[in-house]
Amino acid sequence: MGISEESVNLNFKWHKLSKKTKVFLIICLVFAFSLIRFSFSTEYIGYFAGECGQGMCRSEYKITSDELTIDDTSTDPATNVHKVIKGNFEDLKFNAPLLLLSNIWGSFGCPDCTDGGGYVLGFKFFWIHFSFEFDRDSSPWYYNGATEIIRDRIKKIEQIEASQSNP
Template sequence: MSNLKSYQFFFEKVGFFKKVGSVKLKKRYWILLAGIIFYFLAALIRVPTSSVTAGFFAGECIGRCNATDVITDHAIRVDEISNVDTIPSIHKTIRGDFSELKFNVPLLLLFHFTGSFGQPDSHDQGGYILGFKLLGIPFSYDIDKGSEPWYFTDMTDLVRDRLRKINNEILYHYQVKP
């Protein structure tokens, strides 16, 4: 009971309660508490998107060094760009039901305005691309492996998995060598 009294004394000294012994918080603490609750709920809530872009880019590279694949419910648009004449670029659209390849993104990701996580390609190591459209508004992020946000730690694994599945679709539909 004495610990409870000492904590109560501390909170009274810093002005946490309006009146001594009262449990009513001041207005600013309610706002702070609401902000913290919104922040954590926004990290937990996953929103569906109309399209998802998964891709990668490489720094010092010869061959297909840039791939961006756009996934919608009914098609995948594959764009793999080569910087060498002997390795052809791929620009294909595969039609089908691909709704299982799309994924939901955390609501908190919409509030990340810088467009990158970490420093992708700062040392020519390349990085991953994650993009999506929500209510017609495009969002795009460059990601450095290991610099995923705490609320979406499997971001690069998810992008890599989608790229692998799309590559399998390309091989199945077009017999194109990756």
């Protein structure tokens, strides 16, 4: 009784699989990678406007567990802001899908094509910095709602920044 060692053979050769089986396995792998999500130690979000006439042209926020760094860049260098706020910022962090790492173009939609600006989302994975630009209305199929997450985090960060400047 039982399974003998000879009856279980898990060795297979990729080149011997049918095309349908290969396609099925690849689709399963892609789907699995779209479900796996990570929270990274350092994350970045922000927005930018390529052709900004006056005011803020780019705002970037670096989020770690215990520090929030705010960098606002404007057309007038005298009004640029660099601010570091200490505290617990775990609730600002987001879980990005592992499949996002496969995007070699670094953009979704057409950010700033219609002079509407775009969003930035990035993170450090090990020692490598990844950064992606999003059209204000585009999210990849495997990260549906990414722009809403970015908007929500920016709103929360602006509230934190306002509370820090008005004691």
